[in-house]
Amino acid sequence: MPKTTPRKTPRKRKAKAPETKQGARQRVMRLINRHAGSYWAEAQRTKWMVDLLVAVDGDYRNEIVSQTQRADAAEAQLAQLREGPLAQLEQQVAELTAQVEAAKLETAATEVSKRLVEAEMSQLSASLARAEAAAQTATAECVALQQAVSGVNKADSAVRRALTIRAHELKDNLIKTKHQLKTHRQTVRQQDAEMRMLQKEKEEAAALLSSATHQQHLAMIQQIADLKAQVDLLTRKSPGRHSERRAHLRTSIQDDPEAAQQVRVVKPETQEKRPHSSKRAPLGVMPAAALMPRPQTAPSTNSVVATASPSKAHALAAVDDAFREGVRRLAVAHKGPGVLFDQVAVSQTSSPIKAVRGNRDRRLIAAA
Numbered sequence: 001m002p003k004t005t006p007r008k009t010p011r012k013r014k015a016k017a018p019e020t021k022q023g024a025r026q027r028v029m030r031l032i033n034r035h036a037g038s039y040w041a042e043a044q045r046t047k048w049m050v051d052l053l054v055a056v057d058g059d060y061r062n063e064i065v066s067q068t069q070r071a072d073a074a075e076a077q078l079a080q081l082r083e084g085p086l087a088q089l090e091q092q093v094a095e096l097t098a099q100v101e102a103a104k105l106e107t108a109a110t111e112v113s114k115r116l117v118e119a120e121m122s123q124l125s126a127s128l129a130r131a132e133a134a135a136q137t138a139t140a141e142c143v144a145l146q147q148a149v150s151g152v153n154k155a156d157s158a159v160r161r162a163l164t165i166r167a168h169e170l171k172d173n174l175i176k177t178k179h180q181l182k183t184h185r186q187t188v189r190q191q192d193a194e195m196r197m198l199q200k201e202k203e204e205a206a207a208l209l210s211s212a213t214h215q216q217h218l219a220m221i222q223q224i225a226d227l228k229a230q231v232d233l234l235t236r237k238s239p240g241r242h243s244e245r246r247a248h249l250r251t252s253i254q255d256d257p258e259a260a261q262q263v264r265v266v267k268p269e270t271q272e273k274r275p276h277s278s279k280r281a282p283l284g285v286m287p288a289a290a291l292m293p294r295p296q297t298a299p300s301t302n303s304v305v306a307t308a309s310p311s312k313a314h315a316l317a318a319v320d321d322a323f324r325e326g327v328r329r330l331a332v333a334h335k336g337p338g339v340l341f342d343q344v345a346v347s348q349t350s351s352p353i354k355a356v357r358g359n360r361d362r363r364l365i366a367a368a
Contacts, residue, residue, distance in 0.1 A: 024061075030052045042128060049128075056117050060110055067103045074099060187358065227322060 032053070074096040078089070 024054050024058055028057055042125070042132065049124065052117075053121070054116065060114060062109055063106070065105065070099065070103065140333075223322075 077092060078096060
């Protein structure tokens with residue numbers, strides 16, 4: 001019999017206890033920290049990627065464990081068959097070798113799958129990095145938009161506040177304006193009432209003044225009539241005084257050219273009357289300047305005043321001056337430039353007192 005060398009019986013491998021899920025996760029985290037490089041922080045935050053790696057690694061380890069178990073079983077069977085026939089052993093060895101080759105092929109396929117998964121994981125990591133960069137950019141844009149919106153809101157609130165304040169100011173100004181307008185209207189009404197009262201008082205005062213002026217006018221007419229009566233009485237008592245007053249009037253008119261221009265001289269009443277005419281003679285105008293007292297002129301040497309009685313001459317002069325003063329006051333009271341006389345004229349043969357004879361019942365009208 002050929003010498004056979006005893007073969008060493010292979011040691012049985014200890015079956016490794018299945019790794020827990022927590023241990024697998026820790027080991028995967030260590031591998032990620034070792035091989036992830038600068039993306040280890042993002043890889044740790046990506047839970048689904050870690051779970052995927054844990055699942056793939058678990059499947060891979062389970063497959064390795066199953067293959068190891070099958071290899072151990074094959075080695076046990078080989079050890080048992082060494083004692084049997086050689087053909088069976090060789091057959092079993094061939095089967096086991098085929099199984100081992102198949103297991104190696106499966107292991108190679110598993111490695112390829114693992115590499116593919118790692119490539120996909122790297123692509124996913126790159127995509128995740130790009131997504132995180134895009135997320136950061138979007139976050140920055142959102143922050144900028146939030147700041148812009150907050151600024152717009154602040155500006156809008158400021159504008160609204162300013163508009164509210166302006167609206168309140170306009171409302172207050174409108175109320176003040178309405179109050180001022182109301183006050184102004186009340187003031188205008190009061191002023192109108194006061195003006196009406198003043199106008200009424202003025203009218204009453206004017207009526208009273210007109211009545212008083214009329215009464216004064218009548219009194220002056222009566223005074224003039226009395227003065228005329230006195231003059232007539234004095235004239236009848238001293239006939240020579242008539243020619244004296246005529247010479248005095250002629251001298252006064254010659255000395256005062258303005259009075260000569262203003263006074264219209266007509267024929268005395270003693271002359272023959274003209275035939276009746278349908279046209280009435282115009283009113284004579286005797287201005288206030290002509291009615292003012294004239295300066296006294298020295299009488300001539302051949303005047304009758306020298307032979308007349310001094311008391312009578314003085315009385316006639318006083319009557320003449322009183323007549324002129326009354327007419328002047330009447331003109332001033334009526335505030336007119338002169339006094340209108342109806343059919344009043346001064347002749348060379350009659351005195352100013354005789355010029356108004358025949359007008360006793362007529363009123364003196366002041367020209368406005």
